[in-house]
Structure formats: structure tokens, C-alpha cells
Amino acid sequence: MTTEERIRLQKQLVETIGLEYEKEGMQPVASRILALLMIMDKECFTFDEIIEELRISKSAASVALKMLQLRNNVEYITFPGDRKRYFRLKRVDPYHIFEESRRKMQLNIENIGKILALKANPNAPNNQFLKEIKQMMEFFIESLDQLKEAYLNRHNSSNFSS
Amino acid sequence: MTTEERIRLQKQLVETIGLEYEKEGMQPVASRILALLMIMDKECFTFDEIIEELRISKSAASVALKMLQLRNNVEYITFPGDRKRYFRLKRVDPYHIFEESRRKMQLNIENIGKILALKANPNAPNNQFLKEIKQMMEFFIESLDQLKEAYLNRHNSSNFSS
DNA sequence: ATTTTGGTTCGTGTAGTTGCGAACTAATTA
DNA sequence: TAATTAGTTCGCAACTACACGAACCAAAAT
The missing domain is CATH 1.10.10.10 (Winged helix-like DNA-binding domain superfamily/Winged helix DNA-binding domain)
Known part of the structure; x- marks a missing residue:
């Protein structure tokens, strides 16, 4: 070429x-x-x-x-x-890529919390569903943080500007 | 209230x-x-x-x-x-939430691949950076899949319409 | 002091988005 | 058959986002 x-x-x-x-x-x-x-x-x-x-x-x-x-x-x-x-x-730390989706998901979790707090019957089908979504997101964020640690441990030799 | x-x-x-x-x-x-x-x-x-x-x-x-x-x-x-x-x-499987971000990330990985393939010098600083981003995303997607499995194993009692 | 360089900010025109009411359709009821 | 119900589609007006050029500004060069 x-x-x-x-x-x-x-x-x-x-x-x-x-x-x-x-x-x-x-x-x-x-x-x-x-x-x-x-x-x-x-x-x-x-x-x-x-x-x-x-x-x-x-x-x-x-x-x-x-x-x-x-x-x-x-x-x-x-x-x-x-x-x-x-x-x-701008060459930022690669794991910064996930910060935005983490923030968004955190916001979502908070919103679902607010929604559930105002419900008359917390066990109605929609609310069960919202709870599962919330749990899944919490599980995901936790895992994200673990992944970040794992990644940083493996790549602690790199030198980026924060 | x-x-x-x-x-x-x-x-x-x-x-x-x-x-x-x-x-x-x-x-x-x-x-x-x-x-x-x-x-x-x-x-x-x-x-x-x-x-x-x-x-x-x-x-x-x-x-x-x-x-x-x-x-x-x-x-x-x-x-x-x-x-x-x-x-x-519509109450979908909770892990469907992640499917979209997985898809997006996969697309990103492919794009970075295309970019790197056209570079004159693969070791220029920007390209090293792009490679790191790509690796991070690959690492992340892999982990995502594991997370999904882990989540499904823990919650296999739920019954959702796909 | 004036001009040139390297941008930034402002006002405007254009293209695209959004939501309304009116007209329409298809199914049901009278 | 006519009228009602439950929505859909169309045409249009209001609004919004974007990019342009012109005017502007600050620093450096002449």
C-alpha cells in the first residue's frame, strides 16, 4: 500500500x-x-x-x-x-473510559431507589423487576471496581498523566 | 405520608x-x-x-x-x-442492560483495530495508547461475560420473558 | 504605532426535531 | 348503515442545534 x-x-x-x-x-x-x-x-x-x-x-x-x-x-x-x-x-489512564458509564449507572441506581421509595406496594411485579435491575447494576458497579483494581495491579508499570 | x-x-x-x-x-x-x-x-x-x-x-x-x-x-x-x-x-432479563454497552464496546474495539491497521508507525505514542485502550476494553468484555455467568448462576431461580 | 498571527465570541441563517390538530383507518357498536 | 372507539398518519408551525462569517481581542512582529 x-x-x-x-x-x-x-x-x-x-x-x-x-x-x-x-x-x-x-x-x-x-x-x-x-x-x-x-x-x-x-x-x-x-x-x-x-x-x-x-x-x-x-x-x-x-x-x-x-x-x-x-x-x-x-x-x-x-x-x-x-x-x-x-x-x-489526551492520553488518560485507560480505565477512565469506564468512569462515565459507572457514573450513569450510579445515577440510575439512585433513581430506582427514589422510585421504589414512593411505591405503595413494594412487591408489585414492576417493583420486583426494578429491584432486580437495581441489584444487577449494583453487582455490576462492584465488579467494575474490582476489575479496575485487577487491571491496575497488572499494569502498574505504565506511566500516564492522570 | x-x-x-x-x-x-x-x-x-x-x-x-x-x-x-x-x-x-x-x-x-x-x-x-x-x-x-x-x-x-x-x-x-x-x-x-x-x-x-x-x-x-x-x-x-x-x-x-x-x-x-x-x-x-x-x-x-x-x-x-x-x-x-x-x-x-417491558420486563426483560436484567442482564440485557449490559448487552448494549457490550455491543458499543465491541464496536469501539473494532474501530481501534481499523485505525491501527492504517498507521505507518504502530509504535508511535498515540498508537501505544490506542492499543492499551483496546486491551482494556477486551479485558473488560471478557470479564463482563464472566460476570453475566456468575450473575445468572446466582439468580437462576427468576423467570423472565426473554 | 501598525500589522500580523492565533485564536474567541457574537449574531444570523439553515436544517432538523418535536408536537399539535385534523384527517384518516379499521374495528366495533347501535 | 351510521356512529363510536382506538388509535395512526400527515401537514404544519414552533422550537432547537449547528456552523458560518464578521467582528473582536491579545500577543507578537514589523
Whole structure:
């Protein structure tokens, strides 16, 4: 495979994976930027390179980048004597990936708790069902924490920025 | 707490939990219906009861209910000699909750695979990072499957409709 | 002091989403 | 056969999200 061929395929992949991020609820421009930073061989893009590569406006890039930094997906570095920001993927501890789904599930557990607390008959079929869901989620979160420990023990040699 | 008081609090909870479902991407009307079916003591609502309780139009209710049934969140039953549909929460196996996150993660793993396959230098920092993420997700999915088994073994006395 | 560089913020147009009422359908009842 | 019931579908208006360009700002270069 020639280099040009590879780059063409990479740009194609930016579009497909960008679309998938969109389906998961991320904004179109932010999805494309994140995909770009993951897929291309170049690991640091300047603001101008991003807007040029993706053909988006400065404002769209600015807003999306702010959001991606807030979400901890992207960071930038600078070099002395160079005002440009070099944006790149933020490399967080891999287990951080699960933090969001853990948070969501925790919220769900609390909600089910609130629902059950207001029920007249705690043993009605729906409530039995809700209780099972809650138990399953509690079991899952517990296991998640154990998994995290197990993973960290196995990989304690890695050095990431938190 | 009096019954009226409880019902008032339940209706309030329908609104708060409905809003949370909205934030997760569900449509407003569908969110309210789902919350209603989870929260109120009445376990079966007719179409008319739903539109009356939530003050929504027939069309909005129709569209939202179709969607909720498609998503496997709601089902309806009928009674002989009664044309009305009685909508209620669909009580699926609790571990079905995890199937979606498993699917998502599997997709992610495949995407990272595609990304890595197109890279010029597989050992560049970003790619090391992507590999770690991928490994973590693989480790997690494997564990998930074990968890599911463990859970099913512990709770094999329950009887759900699949 | 003025211009250039590297962005950010604001106001606007456009596309997409949502929910309503009206019109419709299919089954039942009168 | 006509009217009622139980919903569905359609067309439209209101609202929302998004991305653009223009204006703006702060730092550096000229």
C-alpha cells in the first residue's frame, strides 16, 4: 500500500468513525476532530491544520475544541517561541473510559431507589423487576471496581498523566 | 405520608426522571411515558390514560409508544372483549442492560483495530495508547461475560420473558 | 504605532426535531 | 348503515442545534 493510498483510507476512516461518534450524541465537528486526531499519523495538529483538513470554520473549530478539552478528550501543547497550539489526543489512564458509564449507572441506581421509595406496594411485579435491575447494576458497579483494581495491579508499570 | 401526597411526589418524579432521560438523548414525550410507567403504582395505562395524565396529543403518544416498543422498553397487553391496549413496562432479563454497552464496546474495539491497521508507525505514542485502550476494553468484555455467568448462576431461580 | 498571527465570541441563517390538530383507518357498536 | 372507539398518519408551525462569517481581542512582529 502506498503512502497516498494509506492517507486516503485514513481520511475515509475519519468520516466513518466521525459518523459513529455523531450517532453516540457527539456534535458533528467535534466528532471529526476527535477522529482526525486518533486516525492520522500526524499526532499534533495546529488549529489551522485542523480547519484546513476538515474544511470547517474557525468558530466551529474553536467551539468544538473547547468542548473536547472540557471532556478530557483533547489537550494542547505549546513550544517556546511559538504561539500556535498543538492539539493532540489526551492520553488518560485507560480505565477512565469506564468512569462515565459507572457514573450513569450510579445515577440510575439512585433513581430506582427514589422510585421504589414512593411505591405503595413494594412487591408489585414492576417493583420486583426494578429491584432486580437495581441489584444487577449494583453487582455490576462492584465488579467494575474490582476489575479496575485487577487491571491496575497488572499494569502498574505504565506511566500516564492522570 | 398520605396517598395524595405520595401521588403528588410520584408525578414530580416523573418530571425529574423524564428530564434525565431527555439528557441521555431520548425524546421528551417518550421520556415522560417511560418514567410514568416506571413510577406510578398503576402498572398498566391505556392510551387515553397516558395522554390524559401527561397532557400530550394522541399523535405524540402514538409516535413515542411505537418507538418505545421498538426499543423493547414498553409492551402492551389486551383483554378479550376490550379493544384498548394496556401499555406497561417491558420486563426483560436484567442482564440485557449490559448487552448494549457490550455491543458499543465491541464496536469501539473494532474501530481501534481499523485505525491501527492504517498507521505507518504502530509504535508511535498515540498508537501505544490506542492499543492499551483496546486491551482494556477486551479485558473488560471478557470479564463482563464472566460476570453475566456468575450473575445468572446466582439468580437462576427468576423467570423472565426473554 | 501598525500589522500580523492565533485564536474567541457574537449574531444570523439553515436544517432538523418535536408536537399539535385534523384527517384518516379499521374495528366495533347501535 | 351510521356512529363510536382506538388509535395512526400527515401537514404544519414552533422550537432547537449547528456552523458560518464578521467582528473582536491579545500577543507578537514589523
